[in-house]
Amino acid sequence: MSISIHTSISAAVYENENVPQRDERRKALLGVRGLRKRFHEHHRERLLFDIDRIEIATHGAYVLTGANGAGKSTLLRVLAGLERAEIDSLRFACEDVLRVHPYPRAMREAIVYVHQHPILFSTSVAHNVGYGLAMRRVPKDEIARCVAEAMDWAGVTHLEGTDPSKLSGGERQRVALARAKVLKPRLLLLDEPTANLDGQAREQVIALIPTLVEAGSSVVIACHDRDLIGLPGIQRMKLRDGRIEYR
């Protein structure tokens, strides 16, 4: 099935900008040098990946591809600070990060990771979307405003008071994206957001991705989805044999 994405990421972001603004946007948001992840299985050590360098530009949009088991999800989880790995050096927003396990709070708040099968807490959909803001002690009326805006963006306003366990896969994914977007993250890590979705649910999720970049986030998407890989303005990273290939 073909899909039509009307928003071009590069066009939306760079159009009508002067050169200094454009240079500012192209600065590296996240720079990692020497990233290694080892596993211990059956008393043997296995090196999952050994990556020299990762650069995520401000306002950049990337897809991370690779075979199943290549370590895409693990890499995203490492970048999200959810999983430990050996890191030689890490810069975030032009500052060296000296303590990476765990990330400093400001950095944790700037990076949001969305699971392949998002978990929604057993409260209402609206409470789920506002959860991160509540954790940041944002005033309640401000939370209500931002939640309404994000739910409208994701097309889930009608689900506001619904029990999350009654949502379909596509609805869950869109609620999870709204929950991430409402935090205005500087870096958004999406793990296979269209996996197990088909038809309209998949198209709706794909259509939301470019607007996330427009809203100011850098986005890295681990996926196999050809339509996501083919989004205009998106850069490709391939994880193969434990190394990153840029395309």
Place this chain on the structure above:
Amino acid sequence: MDLPMLDATLHAFAMLVSGDGALWYIVWVSLKTSLVGLLLAAPPAVLLGYIIAMYRFRGRRIAIWLAQAALSLPTVLIGLLLYLLLSRRGPLGDLQWLFSQPGIVFGQCVVALPVLLAFTLAAVQGLDPRYAETAVALGASRWQVMLRVLHEARFGVMAAVLSGFGRVISEVGCALMVGGNIEGQTRTITTAIALETSKGDFAQGIALGIVLVTLALLMNGALMMLQGDAHAARERG
């Protein structure tokens, strides 16, 4: 025809219905010491259960082994250990808690702790780890993550509390050794049943037994309702 058991049972019901002061005071002491002991044990036990379930640290497996082994410790042995601690020459003798209600509360705390800890540990370990990860990924602090995880595991945690209550209200060894079974002061349902039965006065023992069975039925009913809610929630999910 002589039916001593029937007579005793009828007498027991009569005592319950007539509001026998001594009998209901025993029930009150039991409920008070059990609930206070449980309330004091619950926060540290739930916290410890959560920490052991969520964090990887050296000695974690030993902690789990000890918590589970403590479940099968006879309460009379716990009573003996507390007796030695609280006796006049013991390290906690200055508290003068032996043969007093605070002593029973302390004992109930120790009896409830392993149950609460082990059940909370199981409830949190059984929860999908993505709940905690999602909270972290959305910027929650460690305390906020803990509150979220315990909320998501609330059916298991409530089952832990109910099971803990069942254990303390029905135990006899610790309450007998630490409380001393003093009439009007430290006599509890279970110690009174043991005493009255040994004296051949079955009526009060049966009356207290009926109270205990009623409490057990109420507790298990609540537990079943919780489990029903948890199953329903899982099925919806």
